[in-house]
Amino acid sequence: MVKKFGVVVNVxxxxxxxxxxxxxxxxxxxxxxxFHKILIFFLLLVLPQEILQHENSKLTSIGIDNCxxxxxxxxxxxxxxxxxxxxxxxxxFTTKNFxxxxxxxxxxxxxxxxxxxSKSSSCEIFVNNEEKFSGYSYKSAxxxxxxxxxxxxxxxxxxxxxxxxxxxxxxxxxxxxxxxVDDYYDGxxxxxxPEQIYGAKFIEEGICEYFVQRIxxxxxxxxxxxxxxxxxxxxxxxxxxxxxxxxSIYLKDFLDASIENSGRLKYGIFILLRNPPPTYEEILNxxxxxxxxx
Numbered sequence: 001m002v003k004k005f006g007v008v009v010n011v012x013x014x015x016x017x018x019x020x021x022x023x024x025x026x027x028x029x030x031x032x033x034x035f036h037k038i039l040i041f042f043l044l045l046v047l048p049q050e051i052l053q054h055e056n057s058k059l060t061s062i063g064i065d066n067c068x069x070x071x072x073x074x075x076x077x078x079x080x081x082x083x084x085x086x087x088x089x090x091x092x093f094t095t096k097n098f099x100x101x102x103x104x105x106x107x108x109x110x111x112x113x114x115x116x117x118s119k120s121s122s123c124e125i126f127v128n129n130e131e132k133f134s135g136y137s138y139k140s141a142x143x144x145x146x147x148x149x150x151x152x153x154x155x156x157x158x159x160x161x162x163x164x165x166x167x168x169x170x171x172x173x174x175x176x177x178x179x180x181v182d183d184y185y186d187g188x189x190x191x192x193x194p195e196q197i198y199g200a201k202f203i204e205e206g207i208c209e210y211f212v213q214r215i216x217x218x219x220x221x222x223x224x225x226x227x228x229x230x231x232x233x234x235x236x237x238x239x240x241x242x243x244x245x246x247x248s249i250y251l252k253d254f255l256d257a258s259i260e261n262s263g264r265l266k267y268g269i270f271i272l273l274r275n276p277p278p279t280y281e282e283i284l285n286x287x288x289x290x291x292x293x294x
Contacts, residue, residue, distance in 0.1 A: 206247025
């Protein structure tokens with residue numbers, strides 16, 4: 001005999017106390033459903049991470065969600081150690097499927113994450129869990145299996161934290177150090193110039209990409225693209241190559257020297273922020289830009 005929910009049942013399935021066979025079938029069906037739910041929950045807890053978090057060598061949505069939730073505090077601690085500075089305001093992390101939550105006209109299939117900075121200067125980082133990531137950490141992976149077109153979750157997260165740190169540097173310069181920041185970086189524009197807006201974004205994205213490459217979380221850029229004509233800046237097909245890949249190479253020597261001289265990335269960022277962003281001509285000819293920095 002076994003007892004289920006206060007009802008005595010014998011091992012052959014016959015129910016005592018006058019319960020009908022119909023009720024017995026209903027009870028067995030209910031118990032089967034409950035058992036399956038418990039089994040699924042148990043498997044989610046005990047199955048190896050590789051089975052749940054990876055499929056066809058890509059991080060699954062479950063894997064992305066778990067990695068973000070598990071490491072959100074560690075992300076900030078490690079970032080602070082790497083930049084030798086403090087993140088002063090709260091940074092929150094959220095995962096969601098961009099394709100399912102974004103208007104079709106605005107959806108960008110290349111988007112991996114974005115940040116939203118509140119009026120209180122806290123920040124929320126939204127990470128796409130569409131299963132576009134080749135893994136969690138490039139630095140810990142078998143790097144021979146990947147190239148510059150593979151995206152990793154940790155690099156994406158640190159890229160977005162650097163965006164927030166860039167914003168924090170602006171606040172520190174203006175509010176604490178009384179250092180003027182160029183209008184195209186602090187967003188105070190009376191008559192916006194598209195060329196200068198492009199240059200400001202070029203510098204900001206370049207810093208973020210430079211950082212994840214410097215710490216070894218992003219594959220080394222082998223196919224180094226360099227724009228040749230001003231018309232290249234107008235091509236959407238060249239956006240990644242210019243604003244992410246080329247920009248990090250453009251800034252590398254300057255930021256490397258800054259870290260070597262001062263021990264921190266921050267002071268190099270300060271120099272960039274107090275100067276007007278590069279023009280198209282200066283992006284094409286880096287010496288024109290770096291020779292005028294002060």
